[in-house]
Amino acid sequence: MCGIIGYVGNRKTTDVLLNGLYALEYRGYDSAGVAISNGKVEKIIKSVGRVNELEKKVDKDNLSDSIFGIAHTRWATNGEANINNAHPHKVGKVTLVHNGIIENADLLKEQLIKDGYKFTSDTDSEVAAALLDQALQTTDVLESIERVTEKLKGSYAFGIMIEGDNNLYALRKDSPLLIGIGDNENFLASDITAIIKYTNKYILLDVKDIAVLNKNSVVIYHDGKEIQKPVQLSDSKGVDNTKNGYAHHMLKEIMEEPIVLSRLIEKYANAEDLAKLDLHDYEELDIVACGSAMYAGLVGQNLFEEYANIKVNVYPASEYRYKKKIYNQKSLVILISQSGETADTIAAMREAHELGIETLGIVNNPDSTIARECDRKILTNAGVEIAVATTKAYILQVCVLSLMTYITAKNKKLLSDNQDYSCFEKLPALLKEVLDHEEEYESIAEKLYKKESCFYIGRGIDYALCMEGSLKLKEVSYLHSEAYQAGELKHGTISLIEEDMPVLCIISDKNLKDKSISNLKETEARGARGIIITTKDLDDFEGYDKIIVPTTSMFTQSMLIVPALQLLSYYVALKRGCDIDKPRNLAKSVTVE
Numbered sequence: 001m002c003g004i005i006g007y008v009g010n011r012k013t014t015d016v017l018l019n020g021l022y023a024l025e026y027r028g029y030d031s032a033g034v035a036i037s038n039g040k041v042e043k044i045i046k047s048v049g050r051v052n053e054l055e056k057k058v059d060k061d062n063l064s065d066s067i068f069g070i071a072h073t074r075w076a077t078n079g080e081a082n083i084n085n086a087h088p089h090k091v092g093k094v095t096l097v098h099n100g101i102i103e104n105a106d107l108l109k110e111q112l113i114k115d116g117y118k119f120t121s122d123t124d125s126e127v128a129a130a131l132l133d134q135a136l137q138t139t140d141v142l143e144s145i146e147r148v149t150e151k152l153k154g155s156y157a158f159g160i161m162i163e164g165d166n167n168l169y170a171l172r173k174d175s176p177l178l179i180g181i182g183d184n185e186n187f188l189a190s191d192i193t194a195i196i197k198y199t200n201k202y203i204l205l206d207v208k209d210i211a212v213l214n215k216n217s218v219v220i221y222h223d224g225k226e227i228q229k230p231v232q233l234s235d236s237k238g239v240d241n242t243k244n245g246y247a248h249h250m251l252k253e254i255m256e257e258p259i260v261l262s263r264l265i266e267k268y269a270n271a272e273d274l275a276k277l278d279l280h281d282y283e284e285l286d287i288v289a290c291g292s293a294m295y296a297g298l299v300g301q302n303l304f305e306e307y308a309n310i311k312v313n314v315y316p317a318s319e320y321r322y323k324k325k326i327y328n329q330k331s332l333v334i335l336i337s338q339s340g341e342t343a344d345t346i347a348a349m350r351e352a353h354e355l356g357i358e359t360l361g362i363v364n365n366p367d368s369t370i371a372r373e374c375d376r377k378i379l380t381n382a383g384v385e386i387a388v389a390t391t392k393a394y395i396l397q398v399c400v401l402s403l404m405t406y407i408t409a410k411n412k413k414l415l416s417d418n419q420d421y422s423c424f425e426k427l428p429a430l431l432k433e434v435l436d437h438e439e440e441y442e443s444i445a446e447k448l449y450k451k452e453s454c455f456y457i458g459r460g461i462d463y464a465l466c467m468e469g470s471l472k473l474k475e476v477s478y479l480h481s482e483a484y485q486a487g488e489l490k491h492g493t494i495s496l497i498e499e500d501m502p503v504l505c506i507i508s509d510k511n512l513k514d515k516s517i518s519n520l521k522e523t524e525a526r527g528a529r530g531i532i533i534t535t536k537d538l539d540d541f542e543g544y545d546k547i548i549v550p551t552t553s554m555f556t557q558s559m560l561i562v563p564a565l566q567l568l569s570y571y572v573a574l575k576r577g578c579d580i581d582k583p584r585n586l587a588k589s590v591t592v593e
């Protein structure tokens, strides 16, 4: 993944670069570095760990008259997270930062070693730097960059500095990078939030574009010729980094769910807007996404099939890319993504386009690749999420899918008279009630946090909720957990049940209540300790630890259950002393395959 920023202008270069890196930390946070230059001397400063570790070093080691620089925050792909592998990488005259994966780096490296190059890191990025340095020995910069890109297989976004040259160079393929346009200053960045403090004007780069930036100009070349590209305006508000008094961004973002939900629900109370969510023309939907977004898709699948009579397939984008696709004229591919930059989801969208299939994106980031390229887009408008584990954005994805089901079923005349929009309008207040019971989640977390493993079980839509509950717990607390279809457990996995192992059983569908509870009892007969998550009207369970949420319609019920599971995960992670907002090994936006 990794985040890239570059700056040339009159501001204090290290301030702009560090501010940008903080905004980009969601893309990776295992090491960071900057390269700055005053036109004569170049300095590279790197550190392992978060950007604040880098900031400490930069403060001590500042090149105060620097006029341009590049910086990077890393999520390790090639080579472990150590100081040598941290970017920028310098080889000969070339210093660069890289996001992406160069798939043929080993082969290229072999030849470069034969040619006399020595490498100090395990990264593919250093190979690209060496290739460019080699090319520069025989030709000019633009031609050299072109020669290098012809040799590279894989994905990249590069920010480049060259000794003796006061320009910054930028290019990309399948990894995001944009050019920010200021007054007497210019930027490059993985996304607009990194530079929105300074400018909202930007240019998008296409494959084979090479941007040359200095203080006064940005020139884009394509196939050796200067080209003009449109300047776009972002209405991003930037990242609100404050926690509003909460201990963690994750908790703050969970607590924002009622407000962001009510905004969305108010918008679609308008019949004209709601009509845009109607999918009654389609016979089959493929929902393609990753992680929590895919689990939101699973909730959508249950709703669409049950209430709108539309067949739905849900695929992880990484699998969908390489599977045979079977479509009919009335198929729609729905991409769900908070960031709109997930590499696999973008690739899936482009595959669908190549096959001539219509796409619809449910996206949170309005400036993202998916928001720009999908045929139709629905913005969730959850605001920026800072905690790596998604909470409010997931809830809004579910809400959009639920609203889609509702209006599609309504237009197909599949709803009964008492199924109206009021269940959505009442939802935010009910959700506030759910979030008000923090002590209940804490007390169940107390019973879970010392365990090594647990299960989430449920049937139908409840299984979809188990998937998200279990993922959230794993992500933030590192407690191993598995989500299982309640009825499937006995076909092998029940062998893992041990004395006192927690089994969390979700029961929101009254038609499946008795079946699920029988499956829970099967685990209890083998020593498990059942915990029930259910609704007020279904609760007649004696002798269990329970989480009870208000009863609402099946269109909205999941949006009361999952927030309770999010809070439970939060408190388990808190008691286990985890780094809740930035769990180990993760990144918020996964821009590599």
Ligand code: G6P
Binding pocket: 290, 291, 292, 293, 336, 337, 338, 339, 340, 341, 342, 345, 388, 389, 390, 586, 587, 588, 589, 590
């Ligand atoms: C990463 C995040 C997950 C997220 C997934 C999909 O793995 O850690 O929380 O669900 O990416 O991200 P997207 O931005 O496409 O929703």
